[in-house]
Amino acid sequence: MGSSNTDGTREELLKAAAELKAAIDEFVAADVSDGDVQFDQLRKANIMDATHRIQLLVKDPADVWMDQVNAITGITVKRLFSEWGAFDAIPDEGSIPYSELAKAVDTEEALLVRVGGVLTSSGFLEAVGTNEVAHTRLSRIFTHNDRRGNLFNVGWDNCIVPYAAMPKYFESYGRNEPKTSNHTPHSVAYGQPELDFYQILERDPKRLASWVPGMAAVEERMPISGVYDFGWVVDLAKQDGDKAQQRPLFVDVGGGKGQAIKAIRAEFPGLPAERCVLQDRVEVIDAANALGEPELRGVSKMAIDFFKDQPLKGALIYWIRRCLHNHPDDVCIPILKNLIEAAADDSRILIMEDILDTPPSTMAAIMDVMMMSLGGKQRTLKMWEKMLAAIGLKINSISHAKGPWKSLAVIECVKV
Numbered sequence: 001m002g003s004s005n006t007d008g009t010r011e012e013l014l015k016a017a018a019e020l021k022a023a024i025d026e027f028v029a030a031d032v033s034d035g036d037v038q039f040d041q042l043r044k045a046n047i048m049d050a051t052h053r054i055q056l057l058v059k060d061p062a063d064v065w066m067d068q069v070n071a072i073t074g075i076t077v078k079r080l081f082s083e084w085g086a087f088d089a090i091p092d093e094g095s096i097p098y099s100e101l102a103k104a105v106d107t108e109e110a111l112l113v114r115v116g117g118v119l120t121s122s123g124f125l126e127a128v129g130t131n132e133v134a135h136t137r138l139s140r141i142f143t144h145n146d147r148r149g150n151l152f153n154v155g156w157d158n159c160i161v162p163y164a165a166m167p168k169y170f171e172s173y174g175r176n177e178p179k180t181s182n183h184t185p186h187s188v189a190y191g192q193p194e195l196d197f198y199q200i201l202e203r204d205p206k207r208l209a210s211w212v213p214g215m216a217a218v219e220e221r222m223p224i225s226g227v228y229d230f231g232w233v234v235d236l237a238k239q240d241g242d243k244a245q246q247r248p249l250f251v252d253v254g255g256g257k258g259q260a261i262k263a264i265r266a267e268f269p270g271l272p273a274e275r276c277v278l279q280d281r282v283e284v285i286d287a288a289n290a291l292g293e294p295e296l297r298g299v300s301k302m303a304i305d306f307f308k309d310q311p312l313k314g315a316l317i318y319w320i321r322r323c324l325h326n327h328p329d330d331v332c333i334p335i336l337k338n339l340i341e342a343a344a345d346d347s348r349i350l351i352m353e354d355i356l357d358t359p360p361s362t363m364a365a366i367m368d369v370m371m372m373s374l375g376g377k378q379r380t381l382k383m384w385e386k387m388l389a390a391i392g393l394k395i396n397s398i399s400h401a402k403g404p405w406k407s408l409a410v411i412e413c414v415k416v
């Protein structure tokens, strides 16, 4: 037995049970009509944390091993069902016999029943009678028309595949942090060591098809607004009018499909769209143009390569969010230097990234290993300070997100 019913364990268990009860009471009493998603997530996270602590107290080491086997097998069978289109073929309401599902997805029935057995036994899918299967609240998002289901496939492609290659990678490359964007666990796992993450991705249309909506699902969960106060930019915009020829106020470098500009303008509508610029790789800008979202009307969209000269000089703000953690220091430095060279003396460079606590939160630490597989890195404040100081940037202020995302921050920098 890993834990026994000794006085110490009993006390800790009772304490954890009281914390669980308190977390549940807070959850059921909460007024969710205010729509504060972050705090709703935090309340749920408190319940899950307390449950996790209870499980740690009562589990034997062998149970932990079993959990891992469950997780590995569960992930694998979900990937198979997703790949075969089986989640899509199960009706949204009601059940389907395995024989019909087998025909719909062109897979042997006996194989589907075995793979489906893992999903129904864990409660992920519902077994109906002896030979039918139905969706549950948890499984519906795994259909391809749900962005969160694509996120699962992104997790497989970007985590499971490179993670499985990591032991061999470190055996041949040495037990050191990956320090380049190629020759990473990811590029080695995909048999293209000379290429970086985006070069591999853009050559694989099937992966790209999951990546774009999957990342949108991540972006929806991570806060953009409510962290940094852009009130001073709105005031400045009012003072100097909004003539088109005036300097850009907000340049979103590597801004994806414009999620930050949308979120920030929703919070600060006084920030004129005409003075915001969205920059990204040409295919991402094409995708943003094709979407033609009304919230981005008036915003200029510009294809750039952030490794090359920044074409917009003297903007008030260069905003770069969740791009630098994709890269090691030696690759971040040229990206930032391009911004420094373009910046005017009063320009500010705003970096929105995690600042890792020591020890880090679970989510930030997991993300760090994900980034490591691409050659990237999550950074502590010391790491940020060291890298930024080395290229002549001073940190003016740090604004943290709230609740479960508190390690996410906007680091405001100026040239020294």
Ligand SMILES: C[S@@+](CC[C@H](N)C(=O)[O-])C[C@H]1O[C@@H](n2cnc3c(N)ncnc32)[C@H](O)[C@@H]1O
Residues within 6 Å of the ligand: 198, 219, 253, 254, 255, 256, 257, 259, 260, 279, 280, 281, 284, 304, 305, 306, 307, 320, 321, 322, 323, 326
């Ligand atoms: C992790 S995403 C972050 C997107 C967005 N900033 C956000 O916070 O959601 C990284 C972004 O960097 C862009 N990117 C990667 N390499 C780039 C390059 N060389 N030049 C410009 N953008 C690039 C990607 O296309 C992608 O949109």
